[in-house]
Amino acid sequence: MLFSTKAEYGVRLMVELGRRADSSAPGEAEPVSLGSVAEAETLPLSYLEHLVAKLREQGLVRSVRGAHGGYRLGKPAEEITMLDVVEALEGPIAPMECFHADREGRVLCSHETDGDRACATKLLWTRVQGGVNKALAGTTLAELVEFASAGATVEAATKVEGDPLAAQPA
Amino acid sequence: MLFSTKAEYGVRLMVELGRRADSSAPGEAEPVSLGSVAEAETLPLSYLEHLVAKLREQGLVRSVRGAHGGYRLGKPAEEITMLDVVEALEGPIAPMECFHADREGRVLCSHETDGDRACATKLLWTRVQGGVNKALAGTTLAELVEFASAGATVEAATKVEGDPLAAQPA
């Protein structure tokens, strides 16, 4: 598996928050309790608590404590990319242990000084990293919310023809 | 980390085999012993043995037993994609636990039947899977061998300008 359930659960949590904010009255929506999300997505509540903490640290959600409290999106769904979400939960994304890249895409490989030539595999891992980054950074929470709310019946999403899922801004 | 050292070591092993086959006389080259590869790449020999076994099962390398034995590429380097190599070592590549795709790209998500709508995250994971697959399947061993053998000094590979590493066939 490329990602653990942390990313999976976290994304589903964010989508759920986005959906509820979407369908409620404009302006400030009521915060959504974690318990209701856990129930809706059939996820363990106490585990979600840990995940949402990381999302909060990154400003992706904001919390309201006390009775009738809960969570809200920290930013408009259009401004939240899946790269933000996944990195908040899983830490920096690198294809390999030896591989460190800053957000600007500059790439460092710890094998660089082995012998007199560059790590041959760098070409490969750079491409992989690029592919993942592009997919994650190019997908916003707003997109997923729309996908989930709109005509996304089991039917529509299952038959992938003409590759509609892959349609994505470059 | 997206991939473990299995993929890392395995790719380096394959590149090493490719380089040696490249620089030797045409026709059938002498097999390369694992020990020499392990030494050249400073990798643990006994661990490499396990990895190369998986590569052999998939026909990516061929072995010659006995003294002066070793390994050869199982196919021309041009016909070996990194998807072959990585999948041989790490197993089928899926972004999430719940996610199963056959090689034709049809996608199955085990949450599909939750409630009445499709897993919202499917859109995301499909894109991620596509990105990784494209990067892996679009990179051949021959490319990496050339990258390693040719002008790939530390200098040339470190300064990534104009994004030459990302240049890749669609």
Added chain:
DNA sequence: GATTTTCCGACCGGCAAGCTAGGATTTGGA
């Protein structure tokens, strides 16, 4: 002040990663 929620830290079982060890088997060469 009682209930509902977020918050925080400790703990825990299971499993895969990343090796190592030891030997059996095959082959070439002295």
Added chain:
DNA sequence: TCCAAATCCTAGCTTGCCGGTCGGAAAATC
């Protein structure tokens, strides 16, 4: 003929994360 070099095979071992539970503190509403 026998030894050395190599592949092959099975077993095991340690460490760290993953996925999750638990208990309780703080905050806010009623």
